[in-house]
Amino acid sequence: MKKQKLSLIFITCLGLIGIFIVAFNGWSQKERAITREEQLKLPQSWSVEDASSQPLFTSVEPSPDGKYTLVAQKYPPQDEKQKPLLVITLMENKSHKIIWKTPLDKNFHSPQWSSDGNYISFLSFNEKNIPSLQITPFKTFEPQIALEKEGLAAYLWSPGSHQIALISRDIKRIESLTIEEGMVFLNTEDEIEKTNLLILSDPLDKKNISKHVPLKDSTIPEVFSKPEMILTWSRDGDSLVFVSEGKKEGLFSVDLKSLRIEQIHQGGHPSYPVFSPDGKYLAYVADVAKEADHFPIKRRALFIYDLETKKTTKQLETPLGNPILLGWFADSQALLVEEGYKTLRRLYKVPLHGESVEVLNKENDQLISKVSLNSSSTQIGFVLESLTEEPAASISSIESFDPRPLFNQFLITLPLQAEVIKWPSFDGKIIEGILVYPLDYKKGARYPLITALHEGPYGAWEQKFLGGCANNIYPFSPAVFASKGYAILLPNIRGSSNYGIDFAKAIDKDIGGGDFKDLIAGIDFVIEKGVADPEKLVIWGWKYGGYLATHAIVQTNRFKAAIVGLGMIDLISFSETAKDNGFLKSYLGSTFWENKDLWLIRSPIMHVEEIQTPTLLLYGKQSNLFPIGQGKELYYALKKRGVPVKMLLFTNEGDEVDLSTQSIKAGLEHTLAWLEQFLSPDPNKRYSSDVTHKRKNTK
Missing domain, CATH: 2.40.128 (Lipocalin)
Incomplete structure (x- = not known):
């Protein structure tokens, strides 16, 4: 009997010990999970x-x-x-x-x-x-x-x-x-x-x-975002409205019973057609001015087409003249519109009958993008992010903007400081940009400064998550460089979008002029703030930004290193070999044979003898818009002159395709190595790249 009691007590003790161990392990695992989650955040x-x-x-x-x-x-x-x-x-x-x-x-x-x-x-x-x-x-x-x-x-x-x-x-x-x-x-x-x-x-x-x-001579443009940009159904499903480009540019309707096609709007690069819920109107976006203006960026507006009278009866303006039409409100009395606004994007409610435009997300300081309106015109889905907070898929009612994140992948918040800054340029024009401070920034200390120039020129740096690489189309992540001790300036110089058509047109016949002075003024402003070390300046640029970065190292030797991605180096050869060869004519206002002096003055290759800055070139072998021959011209010229130069060539990628993880890593690592080589005074602290990237062609 005593043995049975002792056995029972022993078994009970073992059970309690087991429960304690399981509980302890569970608590420990939970603590580890919480710790890991906090690390991710x-x-x-x-x-x-x-x-x-x-x-x-x-x-x-x-x-x-x-x-x-x-x-x-x-x-x-x-x-x-x-x-x-x-x-x-x-x-x-x-x-x-x-x-x-x-x-x-x-x-x-x-x-x-x-x-x-x-x-x-x-x-x-x-x-x-x-x-x-x-x-x-x-x-x-x-x-x-x-x-x-x-x-x-x-x-x-x-x-x-x-x-x-x-x-x-x-x-x-x-x-x-x-x-x-x-x-x-x-x-x-x-x-x-x-x-x-x-x-x-x-x-x-x-x-x-x-x-x-059958569309006869009409050509529906390629879909770069969503089909709603070029196509819409009537509410009864009996007809379609589509966008046409080329010789018959405009907006057309097709009756699906008779297959009869009628033109609604001629020219003007129309887009985003959408019928009102009550079936009375068709709204769309198009250029306001139809005159023959060489400059490619036009003011755009919302047009209302009355289906009964078959006439365009209204033209509605947005604050900056570059609307994206998302759809109608359910009562058919207002339009839901998205538009870039400085470093953010705004949602507008645009009434049909003359009332003021209402900003729906005015109180929200986060960036919205990828906005979609559901078919009942009650709810929108979008991506919500900030400079330090990772993007999150979110939803909101359109009647009252109240973002509700659904989930994001890593719950990350970066431990970085960043702010929007403004500075006056040479002519008094106020320029805006984003300044990212280095990790562990200490006030009073000066840091190497990377000035990064966006593509475009009609584009803009927005308050996107700093940890990404701009939708994986170029290898530049501000958070990576900030973690290595660099400050980063992201300037929206004249010619950028999100600041109105007049600001965009400020570089008409002047690329490499006022825009270059804007970025230099921004660099000087960051130096005056006590953040940037004037002896450790870097310039980085992609596509048009790559051109301007090259133009900058022609104009000044202040930069200790330059990174040029898909830049235009020889404007004359670029205009005759690139796929979109009308780009330079539209910005310079003439062909090169009509205005040789302007083309030669603004062409970096014609002044290569002025370049002293060590330059890293990044090009895609499959690029049609920015041929690798542009990079090779600069590479061989600098090589002959004894200026440090390296060319990283992505042989399976071009200009608008997704860079692979391997390519992004190669681009970032080679850029870091290049900067450390020419900015670090201590050779022992230089960043060494261990990339074995078979697509590179480093010369």
């Missing part, structure tokens, strides 16, 4: 690996009833053999519960809700790279192919969900031979031969009917 620095692996939100689409949201994310490819990984998640808004995710071994993109909210559709590619339209019931991920067709580019559901309009393109492949450094290359390039508009009736029926709408 507030990292101590930001590495090349962190920046190169950042996912991007590509769309946030609320359901028609506002209860669910489709969130699409894109992850950069690991190397040149892979494509970006696209993941689409269906979430319940109230609980933030994930209903389903697309599988990682399939790439779905361009998600849409059917107008009734019962189905979700995507585009996908098979093993032969042929696109297909696939549809699934929204609560269960069971996609079925509705149409598979080569050249399928975009699609849009009709209001009743009984039809889908599709845009497809007949592609002609052009082959050519080039000889480069003793080697012969076979080049292939796809050219759009014909654009087709197809109507898919009863898309859920396996015997669905595809109707071809």
